[in-house]
Amino acid sequence: GFKAGSFGFYNPSVLYAQKFGKHTWANIGVDFSSAHGRYPYTLVNGTKKTTEYRTNTDIAQLSSECNLHHEFDDGSQIDAKAYYYDSERGLPGAVILYNSNSTERLADRNAFMQARYTKWWGYQWQLRTMAKYTYGWNRYTDTNVKYAGGEQMDENLQREYYAAAILRYQPSAAWAISLAQDAFVNTLDSNLPSCPFPIRYTSLTALQTEYRVEWIRVRGMLIGTMADEIANGTLGLSARELTPTLSVSMRPFDTTPLFVRLMYKETFRMPTFNDLYYFRSGNKELRPERAHEYNVGITWQAPQIGCIEELEFTADGYFNDVTDKIVAFPTTYVWKMANYGHVHITGLDATLTTQCRVTKDIALHAGVSYMLQHAIDVTDPMAKGYRVQLPYTPLHSGSARVMLSTPWGRMGYSMVASSERYSMSEHSARYRIAPYAEHTLTLSHDFALRSVDLIAQAEVINFTNAQYEVIQYYPMPGRQFRLSFTIKL
Numbered sequence: 001g002f003k004a005g006s007f008g009f010y011n012p013s014v015l016y017a018q019k020f021g022k023h024t025w026a027n028i029g030v031d032f033s034s035a036h037g038r039y040p041y042t043l044v045n046g047t048k049k050t051t052e053y054r055t056n057t058d059i060a061q062l063s064s065e066c067n068l069h070h071e072f073d074d075g076s077q078i079d080a081k082a083y084y085y086d087s088e089r090g091l092p093g094a095v096i097l098y099n100s101n102s103t104e105r106l107a108d109r110n111a112f113m114q115a116r117y118t119k120w121w122g123y124q125w126q127l128r129t130m131a132k133y134t135y136g137w138n139r140y141t142d143t144n145v146k147y148a149g150g151e152q153m154d155e156n157l158q159r160e161y162y163a164a165a166i167l168r169y170q171p172s173a174a175w176a177i178s179l180a181q182d183a184f185v186n187t188l189d190s191n192l193p194s195c196p197f198p199i200r201y202t203s204l205t206a207l208q209t210e211y212r213v214e215w216i217r218v219r220g221m222l223i224g225t226m227a228d229e230i231a232n233g234t235l236g237l238s239a240r241e242l243t244p245t246l247s248v249s250m251r252p253f254d255t256t257p258l259f260v261r262l263m264y265k266e267t268f269r270m271p272t273f274n275d276l277y278y279f280r281s282g283n284k285e286l287r288p289e290r291a292h293e294y295n296v297g298i299t300w301q302a303p304q305i306g307c308i309e310e311l312e313f314t315a316d317g318y319f320n321d322v323t324d325k326i327v328a329f330p331t332t333y334v335w336k337m338a339n340y341g342h343v344h345i346t347g348l349d350a351t352l353t354t355q356c357r358v359t360k361d362i363a364l365h366a367g368v369s370y371m372l373q374h375a376i377d378v379t380d381p382m383a384k385g386y387r388v389q390l391p392y393t394p395l396h397s398g399s400a401r402v403m404l405s406t407p408w409g410r411m412g413y414s415m416v417a418s419s420e421r422y423s424m425s426e427h428s429a430r431y432r433i434a435p436y437a438e439h440t441l442t443l444s445h446d447f448a449l450r451s452v453d454l455i456a457q458a459e460v461i462n463f464t465n466a467q468y469e470v471i472q473y474y475p476m477p478g479r480q481f482r483l484s485f486t487i488k489l
Contacts, residue, residue, distance in 0.1 A: 001487070002485050003483070007036060008036035008038070015029040037477075039478060039480075040052065054092050056101075057090055059087065059090070065084070066081070068081075081112075082111075089107075096473055104142045106141075114130065114131065124171065127166070129164070138155070141154075158187065160184060160185070179207055180204075186198075200227060200229040203227070204223060205224040218248050221245040223243045225243070241268040257303070259299040261316070268288060280336075286339060292320070297317070298314070299312065316350075321344060324339045341380070343376065346373075347373040353365075354366050364405075369398055369399050376390065388426075392471070399414065409443060413442075421433045423472040438466060443459075456483075456485055457485075458482070459481070
């Protein structure tokens with residue numbers, strides 16, 4: 001495949017798959033993309049408007065992966081995967097009046113290898129084992145006279161060693177029980193003198209049971225978390241937690257495809273090494289996050305009506321009571337990780353999808369989603385941000401898509417939108433980020449040339465050329481064009 005588009009974007013890729021006999025297959029893929037990213041934007045300074053260009057926005061990235069699958073004669077199977085990612089990019093600065101210069105650069109090299117083995121004994125017993133090694137390196141550089149020697153360079157290297165085993169027993173067609181054990185070892189090395197070179201040992205033990213008949217499904221789970229972190233040779237963060245989950249899914253009426261869902265869940269989250277120790281953004285004082293989550297949902301599937309072949313509606317209402325919520329909190333220049341002492345999150349997620357057969361050869365696929373999220377800080381009644389929407393959290397957001405499939409090609413339209421947000425807990429005009437909607441058009445066609453299949457696609461992204469910001473003072477690209485070709489041999 002090959003893609004090319006606005007702002008110097010190009011993206012060649014190749015995927016090769018091979019089957020070896022009846023029980024073994026493998027594939028390997030490589031994907032490279034690059035762009036200079038110098039897109040225009042409108043700078044407003046009082047009554048004066050000028051067209052400026054973003055700088056230090058280039059990126060080059062390469063990813064590759066290899067997958068292997070094999071089935072043994074006894075029905076067991078093994079899956080293995082290796083993955084590598086390498087990127088080097090500029091970090092564009094905030095646009096504050098006419099100062100948008102930035103000399104910050106970021107390089108990443110990430111890789112992992114994993115293997116999974118699955119074994120069955122009849123329908124009653126199943127064993128699955130997994131192992132994974134992850135390597136993550138990044139380097140941040142900034143050139144400025146304020147640094148000794150004129151340059152600041154931060155290097156971080158994280159490693160994770162992971163192993164897991166799951167034993168599942170199904171005594172009857174309706175009931176199953178499983179026990180899972182996960183173990184992690186995480187390390188962090190850095191060239192910064194403030195790094196405590198932490199090592200974290202984590203154990204997750206999960207006991208789960210499930211009961212399912214035609215009209216009801218009940219699932220319960222209890223997770224035990226044990227974590228110990230050694231930093232600078234001494235014991236740091238430590239946790240011993242039990243978190244339960246209970247969910248119920250019911251179909252109350254035999255003649256109506258209506259499903260009702262109920263769920264209660266407790267979660268526990270330890271701050272990551274990035275949250276704790278990364279220079280500028282890390283916060284060594286972070287506390288673990290705990291939450292009580294409640295959810296009520298429905299799914300309704302309509303029977304076929306005329307040309308409408310599929311019609312499905314889902315809605316979920318939820319309430320989360322979160323203690324010590326871990327968030328990236330924006331400050332004047334740098335985002336810092338912080339805890340919000342007590343947060344209430346109330347929300348509604350709704351989706352509607354449909355497929356309509358206009359004629360024998362023409363079909364229309366459409367979908368719309370909406371999310372309402374009221375996330376407020378209820379820590380301190382005397383604070384200015386009490387019961388105010390959290391920074392960078394829109395109250396309303398959603399998306400829509402329409403795809404028309406014909407013998408001549410596929411034509412699509414999609415849209416994502418968000419209501420206003422605020423960059424700080426203080427909801428004033430100074431920190432307000434305007435709402436936005438981004439619209440995209442696509443046109444694609446399949447060609448058959450003897451034994452070769454060719455797919456050509458054209459895209460117009462943000463075709464209304466709307467200027468908007470997701471992060472304050474960081475304008476997003478305007479109208480973009482992309483053309484892609486995929487050849488299947």
